[in-house]
Amino acid sequence: MWDCHCHLADSAWDNLPERLDQARRQGIHGWLSCATDIDSWERQKQVAQLPGVLIAQGLHPWWAHSGNPQSIAKLSAALPGAVAMGECGLDFYRAPDEQSRQQQTQLLRQQLVLARQWGLPVVLHCVRAHSALLHELEAYPELGVMVHGFLGSIQEARQWLRRGAYLSLGPHALSRADLMKHLPLDRVLVESDAPSRGSSLLDVLAVARAWKQHQPLQDDHFEANLCRFLGIPQKDLGRRAP
Numbered sequence: 001m002w003d004c005h006c007h008l009a010d011s012a013w014d015n016l017p018e019r020l021d022q023a024r025r026q027g028i029h030g031w032l033s034c035a036t037d038i039d040s041w042e043r044q045k046q047v048a049q050l051p052g053v054l055i056a057q058g059l060h061p062w063w064a065h066s067g068n069p070q071s072i073a074k075l076s077a078a079l080p081g082a083v084a085m086g087e088c089g090l091d092f093y094r095a096p097d098e099q100s101r102q103q104q105t106q107l108l109r110q111q112l113v114l115a116r117q118w119g120l121p122v123v124l125h126c127v128r129a130h131s132a133l134l135h136e137l138e139a140y141p142e143l144g145v146m147v148h149g150f151l152g153s154i155q156e157a158r159q160w161l162r163r164g165a166y167l168s169l170g171p172h173a174l175s176r177a178d179l180m181k182h183l184p185l186d187r188v189l190v191e192s193d194a195p196s197r198g199s200s201l202l203d204v205l206a207v208a209r210a211w212k213q214h215q216p217l218q219d220d221h222f223e224a225n226l227c228r229f230l231g232i233p234q235k236d237l238g239r240r241a242p
């Protein structure tokens with residue numbers, strides 16, 4: 001089983017290799033670790049050395065205010081070795097005023113341009129901004145996208161599915177039987193988002209377990225979908241895991 005979205009470069013981890021070993025003993029073999037702020041990019045490169053860890057590099061919309069003209073050049077320099085761009089996106093709950101929304105949108109656009117240049121799929125954070133984010137992506141029909149921690153309505157899910165997106169459910173979707181029943185098995189991913197909001201790497205297991213009560217879902221579905229999203233053959237994903 002792969003954890004398709006977490007933050008292994010977070011400074012909150014103590015003894016990460018031991019945490020990963022503990023997760024392996026529970027059947028979790030791989031992690032897509034996503035960047036958050038500018039400081040995380042270097043640490044992301046370090047965690048990419050750990051067995052079973054792939055990384056995405058990007059600037060999260062919560063840190064849009066910390067972006068400056070140099071940050072996109074710096075991000076571009078941090079991309080070698082990354083398999084995706086992210087996490088990036090729009091969070092209009094955190095940006096109630098027009099100016100901060102513009103700031104987030106500007107940063108997102110710069111990252112979409114980079115993703116196109118580097119041929120990378122994009123890991124998206126989307127809170128109360130589904131229409132705006134879908135609109136921004138219209139100019140990039142070739143980009144693979146996943147919406148992480150999806151908590152939108154079925155209606156919004158359908159819009160994303162029409163766009164070709166993969167939808168990843170995390171611990172906050174445990175009560176969302178509607179999504180677990182209706183999302184198509186060839187587009188779903190599962191994540192812990194650890195250590196965000198106090199979640200643990202093992203939380204991905206509870207989400208998968210809950211989901212399997214609603215659909216004939218296998219761990220293989222998540223791995224196959226992750227590979228299609230990343231554009232890498234499934235045998236290569238296996239090779240990156242221990």
Ligand SMILES: [Zn+2]
Pocket residue numbers: 005006007034087148193196
């Ligand atoms: Zn996250």
